[in-house]
Amino acid sequence: MSRAREAVGAARRLVVKVGSSSLTTAAGGLDPARLDALVDAVASRRLSGTQVVLVSSGAIAAGLAPLGLRRRPRDLATQQAAASVGQQQLVARYAGSFARHRLTLGQVLLTSDDVVRRSHYRNAQRTFDKLLTLGVVPVVNENDTVATAEIKFGDNDRLAALVAHVVRADALVLLSDVDALYSAPPRDPDAVAVGEVAGPEDLAGVGIDASSSDVGTGGMTSKVTAALTATNAGIPVLLAGAEQAAAALAAGQGPAVGTAFAAAGRRTGTRLLWLRYAAQPHGALELDGGAVAAVAGRRKSLLPAGISGIRGDFESGDVVDLTDPDGTVIGRGFVSYDATELPGIIGHRLGDLPANRRRPVVHADDVVLISRTSQPITQGAR
Incomplete structure (x- = not known):
């Protein structure tokens, strides 16, 4: 058995x-x-x-x-x-x-x-x-x-x-x-x-x-x-x-x-588990290649310098998808900025930002990775 x-x-x-x-x-x-x-x-x-x-x-x-x-x-x-x-x-x-x-x-x-x-x-x-x-x-x-x-x-x-x-x-x-x-x-x-x-x-x-x-x-x-x-x-x-x-x-x-x-x-x-399967994303952050490697490969936090685009209208604490440059979702996490705050800081290093902006956009502890092998099958017509 x-x-x-x-x-x-x-x-x-x-x-x-x-x-x-x-x-x-x-x-x-x-x-x-x-x-x-x-x-x-x-x-x-x-x-x-x-x-x-x-x-x-x-x-x-x-x-x-x-x-x-x-x-x-x-x-x-x-x-x-x-x-x-x-x-x-x-x-x-x-x-x-x-x-x-x-x-x-x-x-x-x-x-x-x-x-x-x-x-x-x-x-x-x-x-x-x-x-x-x-x-x-x-x-x-x-x-x-x-x-x-x-x-x-x-x-x-x-x-x-x-x-x-x-x-x-x-x-x-x-x-x-x-x-x-x-x-x-x-x-x-x-x-x-x-x-x-x-x-x-x-x-x-x-x-x-x-x-x-x-x-x-x-x-x-x-x-x-x-x-x-x-x-x-x-x-x-x-x-x-x-x-x-x-x-x-x-x-x-x-x-x-x-x-x-x-x-x-x-x-x-x-x-x-709640973040992976039950949470409803309010938007998405597009990561460049370096950020994908850091977040998905080395389990690092997502920093402003690694973001190349944003989608959606979200607030600090909301759930957002993390995508690679091709638009594939690689993870999901709790964002620490409002959507309106991000355009002015994405692409910048933390050291170049004001003191009140020197924090990860999504902390490593607040990310769940979603791979093709671990992601559930997408439902078809019922």
Whole structure:
């Protein structure tokens, strides 16, 4: 058994994510049998002593049938209406199902803002810690009723990866309607299941298909992106089919299922993970060749002399991208100047500047590097 699978089996705090298509019927309503089977698997792991956080899609999908909608709506207002109707059904059904195992459910509604804003991040972390200490099973969903960009561009795979870091999980399990990552789209007769992914290099040549579900938003690209987000933060991941939930969550006692993604090195600090995956850049700084070598190669601070251009309207303390002369993003960091202050100092040495301007534009401690091998796969159409 691989280390990644052993880590999932031995995890004392586990995040489990399930998608809409794994909980609903073809008509869009909740499927009680499928939901109960998932809850049985989660409850078994919880009662074995593992703290479990369940990230569940399905609110919008659950609201389709009650509203007489045949498929997921495209306009935001109807999506929000479906979420409003479906969220209560989803949580009520979960609460009743977990009650069969005498487990208490706690609902946590999040948007990306709750992991982008650092104060919100800390508040969410404290709430999760208390719920888990009290023996509650937190069920997390995006707050689709009021979310805007989260519905249009976000997905719960990414949310699950970030939640795994918020709660300091030992492992993440992603459950979907596909039982593993394949070397090509599963409909291809030559497709072969990929059992282990040691790093991004193992994904070279893997054909990743977009979702064809009428009720979900995240395809396989989304799941691989989420897996790399988690593993780059030191959290191992198991990707498996929802119908394999019992085996996937069996604490290493069941058959080896799905695709296991190994953690990449040490666990990333909260601040740098937030900077890499959750922060929204307010602009960009273009570095010359020497600055690229200093910042990316020698992990030095970015000084005014190494900047050849600026983009965006940002203030001191905002997050900005750092690009090479070709425009490729090589890093991200907290800038120490307003955008309006930089035109007068870029290209100058610190010693030539007034005393109150003799500081790095971005300090080395405030930079996270983003390379082609460590950066998550960019999502395609969903």
